[in-house]
Amino acid sequence: MGFFDSFVEGFNSAKKTRENREIIEMYHDLHDYDTDYRKKAFDNTDSNNGWYTCPRCGKKFRKKQMHVDHIVPQSKGGDNSRYNLQVMCPHCNCSKRDSMADTERDLVRRRQELKRQDEEDLEFLNSISRKRR
Numbered sequence: 710m711g712f713f714d715s716f717v718e719g720f721n722s723a724k725k726t727r728e729n730r731e732i733i734e735m736y737h738d739l740h741d742y743d744t745d746y747r748k749k750a751f752d753n754t755d756s757n758n759g760w761y762t763c764p765r766c767g768k769k770f771r772k773k774q775m776h777v778d779h780i781v782p783q784s785k786g787g788d789n790s791r792y793n794l795q796v797m798c799p800h801c802n803c804s805k806r807d808s809m810a811d812t813e814r815d816l817v818r819r820r821q822e823l824k825r826q827d828e829e830d831l832e833f834l835n836s837i838s839r840k841r842r
């Protein structure tokens with residue numbers, strides 16, 4: 710095996726390791742293994758270079774400023790699944806308290822967001838499995 714071949718092999722195995730890690734992370738997300746709901750909420754929310762958009766007021770904030778909101782409040786039986794979590798700015802989250810006035814709209818929006826992300830994940834998995842065949 711020449712230099713170039715071993716270079717390519719090293720590159721491919723590094724790439725495969727990264728892909729395997731992404732697959733495992735994706736698997737854990739799907740099965741809600743991660744009990745850290747703040748991390749889970751951010752892992753499952755799109756950001757624009759670290760800027761998150763509040764779904765209520767539309768303003769953009771840095772991750773550390775954002776709160777994680779339970780769409781169905783925990784006091785009303787809401788759980789820590791990714792379907793029930795959304796990132797929200799402190800102002801909107803504090804004014805929401807445990808009101809359920811916008812719960813239905815928030816659940817629909819969250820479900821659409823996760824569905825789109827799942828489709829992107831599936832696309833990624835398909836592209837890997839095509840390459841490995």
Ligand SMILES: [Zn+2]
Binds near residue numbers: 764765768800801802
């Ligand atoms: Zn807001």
